[in-house]
Amino acid sequence: MSQRRALQIFAMLKSIIETIRDTLRAELARDERVFILGEDVGVLGGVFRATEGLYNEFGPERVMDAPISELAIIGIAIGAAGVGLRPIAEIEFADFIHSAFDQIVSDAAKLRYRTNGDWTCPMVIRTPYGGGVHGALYHSQSIEATYAHFPGLKIVTPATPYDAKGLLRAAIADPDPVLYLEHKKTYRAIKGDVPDNDYIVPIGKAQVKRAGSDLSIFAYGMMLHEALAAAELLEREDIQVEVVDLRSLLPIDWETIFESVRKTNRALIVHEDTYTMGLGAEIGARIAEEAFLDLDAPIVRVTGPDLPGVPFNEIGEKTFLPNAQKIADAARRLAAF
């Protein structure tokens, strides 16, 4: 392929941020019950421009700028969802979501259960998470494990533009509250083909991104791309790595995980979130419970370290974040075990 043709194809591909914006636009146009509520989502178009242009197109009632009130943004969305609307609440950075922790875990996650299915909460909370953009402690956190502890909630995180659209459409259509986590480093770094048709990516389904026979890597978000890069490195060493994109973190697609472990007999879990009590702990425990006899080696985790936050300093940030090299090193040791 000529370089010119390659550039043409790349220009046709969509970034994740463009895909989210186009999907939001289509959903706003399709369903009058859908509205967006968040800080700076209106005139500014969001601090990452996820809602750019939507305010002019749909007006201030459908694309509502909120005061700096994360608790109210989520609490109001819960109330509006209860009486028939389909709110999409945006929390500007995932690091700020904990002001609304009580609303999410005490109300959104419990409403259906506590009312015996009478009152429900069909809403989406979109929020950018993750490090690698010099965001320091309060613009870099991974929050998924904190919220994955609450039955009643669903959590998804797309790593590709295709999944960004399919999972967002699934989240908006879902009858239960969905935390839709967007890794902010993927926003413009990851491009891909996005079909125009109205497909969804079902919540609760992982995807094998790369088939391999020597070991399985389970990852999501930006770490999926680091895992795929690690798999490329290892292929040169004749280590065949299977890479699974979890995509949904609550519920998790256990069947796809166990199936992969039964095939490769080695499991490596990767996440940017911190080590202790991270999702890797749960995934590792479940593999040990359900597929112990299929394992040829101890389960391995590559994660962010147990530090309170991601430092601002570039060396500090790089030290914190897992990357392809760190993943490849661990995978190499695991393959040799």
Next chain:
Amino acid sequence: MHAMTSPQLADIETLELAMYRAMLLARRLDERMWALNRQGHGHFAVSCAGHEATGAGFAFALDPARDYLVPQHRDVSALLVWGLTPRDILCHYLGKAPDPAGAGRQMYAHWGSRRLRIYSLSSVMSGHVPHAVGIALAAKYSRAEYVTWCGFGDGSSSKGDVHESMNFAAIHKLPIVFCCENNGLAISVPQSKQMAVENVADRAAGYGFPGVVVDGMNPLAVYETARTAIERARRGDGPTLIEAKVYRYLPHTSNDDDTRYRSRGEVERARERDPLKTFRAQLYAEQLLDEKSETALEDEIRAAVDDAADFALGAPELNAEETFKHVYE
């Protein structure tokens, strides 16, 4: 005067009598719950005693056929006007399967019924206030003509949830009435240690909408104040904060001991203002009530409470299979 035409009230001649009936039924249900609790039936009672006039006052000012009620925990009289039955309330109290709030999942006084437009409550103080604002936002968004009533206590008023909610409701002039039922105690903490202002309602000025103090032990005063606020909300002029000053006669819950933080003398003095007592006297003075009609009313209410208690005590439990349902659709 929609409420006057609702079937359950068809036999009640006046608004005042209807209010008194709701207040008395709430009080008698409350007394029964505490008696049942002390007899070993039910794990947890929350008293509405002292809050009945406020509930009856605002409930009759609203339209249960279209308005949304996001109640506070002690709003039993309002909930009766709204359509919850004594059986509903005692099944909720005992956590039995027919409990409309959650089939026995939630502890008592955590209301909810989508059919009746009563939103669900958690135990976390003030968490429901932004939900009420969301319901009010949906009215404006959908051009629906309902008003949302949001109750909470003085204790709740200290939380950030209330601030964020009121600020947002004010910005968008939402059709909502906030009602702080101020009984002067956050469990044991007196108002003087909860806030440096005399009235919670004074805070409304900080949001840009009216704040009104009303005697919450007087149902007609609450009714009038509520009507003004509800009409303002229906006109599209935005929220009002009503502060109804009430007194909580019993401990915070059946698990509380209020002798540790207030004197018996104080409680006895407050009994003179008991709305059941003062409003009854008013009805006698107005010749709306006499010994004969009062006896008939008490008999009717006792029969309703007996029936509800028998029904609830005999009602099925939340079984193990049902316990696993309704996590997700």
